[in-house]
Amino acid sequence: MNLHRVFAIVIRHYFTAIHQLERFFDVLISPVLMIVLWGFLSKYIQGLNTSTLASFLLGGIILWAIFEKVGTDIGVNFMFDIWDRNFINVMATPITFLEYLTGLVIVSFIKILLTLLSMFLIASIFYNFQITSLGFGLILFALNLFIFASSFGIFNISLVLRFGHSIGPLTWILPFFVQPFAAVFYPVSILPSFLQKVAYLIPISHVFEGMRQVLKTGQFSIEQFWTAFILNLIYLALSISFFAFILKKVLKSGKLVKVI
Amino acid sequence: MGKNLVLEVKNLRKKFGDFLAIDDISFSLEEGEILGFLGPNGAGKSTTIYCLLGLIDGDFGEINIFGKDLKKHRSEILKQVNYAAAEFSLPWNLKLWECLYVYGKIYEVKNINKKIDELLEIFEISHLKNKHIRDLSFGQRARGNLCKAFLNNPKLLLLDEPMSSMDPDVVDKGISLIKQIQKEEKITILYTSHNMWEIEEVASNVIFINHGKIIAQGSPLALTKQVLENKADEPNLRDVFIHLSRIKNEST
Numbered sequence: 001m002n003l004h005r006v007f008a009i010v011i012r013h014y015f016t017a018i019h020q021l022e023r024f025f026d027v028l029i030s031p032v033l034m035i036v037l038w039g040f041l042s043k044y045i046q047g048l049n050t051s052t053l054a055s056f057l058l059g060g061i062i063l064w065a066i067f068e069k070v071g072t073d074i075g076v077n078f079m080f081d082i083w084d085r086n087f088i089n090v091m092a093t094p095i096t097f098l099e100y101l102t103g104l105v106i107v108s109f110i111k112i113l114l115t116l117l118s119m120f121l122i123a124s125i126f127y128n129f130q131i132t133s134l135g136f137g138l139i140l141f142a143l144n145l146f147i148f149a150s151s152f153g154i155f156n157i158s159l160v161l162r163f164g165h166s167i168g169p170l171t172w173i174l175p176f177f178v179q180p181f182a183a184v185f186y187p188v189s190i191l192p193s194f195l196q197k198v199a200y201l202i203p204i205s206h207v208f209e210g211m212r213q214v215l216k217t218g219q220f221s222i223e224q225f226w227t228a229f230i231l232n233l234i235y236l237a238l239s240i241s242f243f244a245f246i247l248k249k250v251l252k253s254g255k256l257v258k259v260i
Numbered sequence: 261m262g263k264n265l266v267l268e269v270k271n272l273r274k275k276f277g278d279f280l281a282i283d284d285i286s287f288s289l290e291e292g293e294i295l296g297f298l299g300p301n302g303a304g305k306s307t308t309i310y311c312l313l314g315l316i317d318g319d320f321g322e323i324n325i326f327g328k329d330l331k332k333h334r335s336e337i338l339k340q341v342n343y344a345a346a347e348f349s350l351p352w353n354l355k356l357w358e359c360l361y362v363y364g365k366i367y368e369v370k371n372i373n374k375k376i377d378e379l380l381e382i383f384e385i386s387h388l389k390n391k392h393i394r395d396l397s398f399g400q401r402a403r404g405n406l407c408k409a410f411l412n413n414p415k416l417l418l419l420d421e422p423m424s425s426m427d428p429d430v431v432d433k434g435i436s437l438i439k440q441i442q443k444e445e446k447i448t449i450l451y452t453s454h455n456m457w458e459i460e461e462v463a464s465n466v467i468f469i470n471h472g473k474i475i476a477q478g479s480p481l482a483l484t485k486q487v488l489e490n491k492a493d494e495p496n497l498r499d500v501f502i503h504l505s506r507i508k509n510e511s512t
Contacts, residue, residue, distance in 0.1 A: 008365030015358040016351065019392065084352040088345075089408070092313045092418075093366045094338040251317045254276055257310050260348075 001102070005095045009103020010110075013077055017111075031065050031115045035122045055215045058129045060185045062119050063211055066145040067152075067182075067204055068175045069115050073108040074101075074153025075160070075171025082165045085260055097247060101157070105150050112146070134211060137220040141207045144225070147232040148203045149175075151239040158239070158246040165259055183208045203231040264291040265327070266416050266448040267312070272321035274307060274472075281307045282318070283472035289416075292446040296453070296463030296480070298497070300505045304472040305452045306345075309420050312450070313343060325416060339367065344409035345420035346402055350393045356380075356404050357389045360411060367412035379407040383437060399430035406434065410441055417442075417449045424454065435461050456497035466497065468504050476504060 017027075035058075081087040090100065123129040131138060156171045181191070181198050183205045188196050199205040210224035250256040267289040274282040282304045289295050299305050310316040312323060314334040323330040325337045350359035357376055364372035380386040383403040388396060396404065402423055409417060419438075423431045435458060442449060442462075453459055459466060460480050468476040468483070476483055480495035487500045 002368075004368050005366050008362050011365065012351065012354070012362040015354045015362070019353045019355075081351070085347070085349040086351045088315070089343070089348050089350065089363075090366070091315055092338070092343040093363065094335045095366050096335055251315070254274075254281075254307070254310070254316050257306075257315050 002094075002099060005093075005099045006103045006106065008095075009100060010106050012103075013080075013107040016080060027111050027114050028118050031069070031119050032122055034061065034065065035119050052216060054127075055129060055133075056212055057185055058123055058127060059131070059134065059211050059215055060208060062116070062123065062131055063141055063145060063207060064179070064184045065115060065119060066112055066142055067149045067178075070108045070112050070146055070149035071152040071156075071175040072172040073111055074104045074150065075156035075168075077104050077107055078157045078160065079165065079168045079171060082160070082168065082260060087260060088257060091256070097243075101154060101243075104153070104157075108150070108153065109146065116142075134214050135220065137210065137214050137225075140220075140225050141211060144207050144228040144232055145204055147229075147236060151232070151235040152178075154239040154243050158243045161250050161256065161259055162246045164255070178202065178204070181205070187212060201231070203228040203235060206231070265289070266291050266293075266325065267450070268322075268324040269308075269312075270322040270324075272308070272311060272318050272323065274304075274311065274316065274318050281472050282311070284321070285469065285472070285474050286321075287467055287474065287477070289448050289450065291415075291448055292442075293465060294442065294449040294451060294463050296451055296459035296466040296497075297469065298452070298456075298459060298466055298501060299469035300501075303469045305469060306420055307472075308469070309343070309418050309450070309452070312418060313338070313341070339412065340415045341418065342367075342409045342412055342414035342416075343418045343420070344405045344422045346398075346405070346422055346424045346426070347420070348405075349401060350404055350408065352394045353392060355390050355392055356385070356396070356407075359393060359404065360407055363408050363411055369411055375411060376407070379410055382410075382441065383407050384433075399426050402426055402430065402434065406438070413445060414447060417447050419449060419451045421453050422451075423458065431455065431458060438462065456501055460495050460497055468500070470505065476500075 081090060120131050123131060134141065152175065156174060159170060160168055181195060182202050183199055188199045188205055188209060191199055206224040206228035210221045210228070213219060213221050213224070265288050269288065270286050272282050272285050285308070297305050297308070307316060311318050312325070312330070314330055326340065328337055330337055350356070354362070360376045360379070361372055364375065369375050377386070380389055383406055385400060385403050385407070388400055393401060393404065406422065409419070423434050426434070438449070439462060441447065449462070451459065451462055463480060466477065466480055466483055467474055476487060478486060480497055481492070483500055484492045484496045487503055488496065
């Protein structure tokens with residue numbers, strides 16, 4: 001692992017970000033709009049029902065943002081090299097695929113920190129929702145969400161390598177396929193029993209269940225954390241293995257240079 | 261004194277499905293040599309270059325660069341190699357110096373800023389340093405690509421039609437600058453182009469490839485004499501190219 005080259009990838013995306021307004025929209029504006037929408041919705045529900053429900057919804061959307069933003073960002077940053085026809089130039093350097101992917105993951109990590117900060121502030125100022133009420137658990141929740149999102153991003157990149165840049169838009173659509181089964185806004189128990197089994201295989205379902213437990217009882221479930229963490233390790237290993245498998249295939253088939 | 265081989269390709273073969281892209285080719289490059297790699301579209305030139313960069317795995321054969329096996333030492337080897345093709349661009353939304361800075365970091369170039377300034381000056385694009393790549397003309401972008409190609413003081417440079425679609429003035433200037441740096445730094449270059457004048461200007465040796473097979477090789481003048489069966493005293497690779505392409509196409 002060469003940190004100079006990893007840093008090069010980070011700085012490359014810093015330069016991109018400062019020249020593209022849509023990147024700022026992506027990092028700051030879009031999450032703010034999202035939190036405003038859900039904030040009002042939560043407030044409305046709060047008036048009708050209990051404040052716990054409002055906390056569940058706001059907590060859910062903030063934690064969901066970690067997964068969705070990181071999951072899509074890794075793929076989208078990769079797509080920027082494809083769209084710019086720069087990918088082959090990068091791959092023709094001594095950089096390894098592991099270094100390249102690590103750079104992309106770090107870029108997403110920095111961006112999600114900025115996104116979260118803006119969301120925390122808006123939720124706290126306008127809706128009196130203190131995300132810090134999740135306590136130290138917040139960091140552990142975020143860790144699990146970040147790992148799963150990274151696995152997801154690596155999986156997305158593998159798909160683009162295999163099937164070409166035309167399926168690039170999948171990189172920002174795929175996370176929404178997970179949402180209904182990940183217990184983001186409602187508990188797993190709401191789902192039909194066969195879908196509950198699916199939900200429990202998704203690491204972030206345990207994160208959202210854990211979040212609701214903290215907000216309801218103030219108790220952090222260490223069991224939910226470890227379940228999510230172990231599942232995450234399995235998914236991370238699977239996504240890296242899948243990437244390595246696809247890479248080997250595209251190097252053999254010549255598709256790597258066709259992805260441009 | 262033995263040959264100081266920079267690149268050695270032995271019996272390289274690559275098949276995509278039923279299509280034989282590279283058919284058992286072997287060649288080598290000595291230090292400071294410029295090899296013109298010629299052939300019609302789809303002949304296997306770019307596929308060979310991708311194999312030399314480890315971006316396509318050959319089915320059979322060996323590639324040794326600086327005496328090391330590319331498969332085993334790819335990252336280490338590529339520190340001293342660079343590549344440019346007009347087909348590929350630097351990141352569209354970055355300024356020229358930012359692009360070069362990123363690549364400088366990847367290649368671990370010392371005193372990056374100084375090196376960037378030197379190259380921008382050599383290629384006469386210092387005034388474009390703060391321009392975005394998207395705002396540059398095709399010729400300016402090509403010169404930016406060439407700056408990137410020389411950033412790490414490569415010992416081996418792979419140029420795949422680096423100046424295609426450019427006007428003769430830009431090509432002429434580009435060629436002069438490549439020759440100047442190559443002479444100073446003794447860089448070994450593998451150069452592909454469809455512009456035969458470019459190859460005549462830079463290459464000391466030429467390989468002609470078609471349907472994945474090497475069908476002729478030698479110095480530009482020797483190849484002209486051999487293929488055109490005349491007593492020419494000037495190289496004429498254009499006619500050689502047409503002659504070899506047609507013969508091969510007719511035979512297939």
